[in-house]
Amino acid sequence: MGHEIHVTEWGERKNPALMMLHGLARTGRDFDEVAATLSQNFHVLCPDMIGRGRSSWAASPEAEYSVEHYARIATGVLDHFQIERAAWFGTSLGGMIGMHMASGPETARVSALVVNDISPELPATAVNRILSYVGSLPDFGSFAEGEAWLRQTYAPFGPAADAYWRRMARSSLRRRGTDG
Structure with missing residues (x-):
């Protein structure tokens, strides 16, 4: 592949x-x-x-x-x-x-x-929520900003400890190259 x-x-x-x-x-x-x-x-x-x-x-x-x-x-x-x-x-x-x-x-x-x-059908509110964060890659000025975005975006996952969110940020965020 x-x-x-x-x-x-x-x-x-x-x-x-x-x-x-x-x-x-x-x-x-x-x-x-x-x-x-x-x-x-x-x-x-x-x-x-x-x-x-x-x-x-x-x-x-x-x-x-x-x-x-x-x-x-x-x-x-x-x-x-x-x-x-x-x-x-x-x-x-x-x-x-x-x-x-x-x-x-x-x-x-x-x-x-x-x-x-x-499910066989997704409510429009769920589709709109998904589209709000998969349509384009967000860009963050710091790791902390990225973690805060993940906490807010994935709040529907349910309550989780701070250690979970830090691990989620470490495994989800990628550094991007710079133009200059």
Whole structure:
């Protein structure tokens, strides 16, 4: 596929595999707390899909930022780790990828599927909220500004400790090059 895919790996490879896939504008690091707990019984993989986290960007966004392409990437992650069958947990976009995998040619590779934050229809208010933060990359003058933006934008995730928001900022924000 020509992409570098960053995967956070938890637990022992001898344990049953669990793939955890993030939402549209998020990263695999969103699952750190739950993945750490589940790693006692599972080999947990939390990839960053292309264009997110530490994975590479799409060379052809119109073709590559699609559920079908993400599913091919997820299959590639399973292949890389030599996993024939895995349980899946998907949030929003990650749920769509999991449903695509479970209902397509790779169905035998999905042992269980759990999805959250996904439905057949989205209320207009939810669509507008999502569009407000995925339409363009925000630019911050400092790490603190970026963390504050994440806290406000993702407040619907629910209450979380300061340490969670700091970790979320460290794993979500990227430095950008300067023009001068």
